[in-house]
Amino acid sequence: MENRTIQLTEQSPSRIIMKLGRTTYIADIHFSQESKEMMNDKIICLVGKDIFNQICRKNIEDIIAKDAE
Numbered sequence: 825m826e827n828r829t830i831q832l833t834e835q836s837p838s839r840i841i842m843k844l845g846r847t848t849y850i851a852d853i854h855f856s857q858e859s860k861e862m863m864n865d866k867i868i869c870l871v872g873k874d875i876f877n878q879i880c881r882k883n884i885e886d887i888i889a890k891d892a893e
Contacts, residue, residue, distance in 0.1 A: 827830065831844060838852060838853045838854070839851065839852050840863075840867065841865060842871070844871065847874075849867070849871060849874070851867055851870065864886070
């Protein structure tokens, strides 16, 4: 399992820095009174989308490399 670190910065208490392995995610947080979703759910969703995009990008690069052969 990857190394996970979450910290709140003192300069901005509405900013979270999350490290997953060698990738650092910085999220500025703005709260809505109407929101039903928890902060952790939103961050996990953002990280999941980023990982999905990285996998898609890698797959596309592999397909282009095979076509170039």
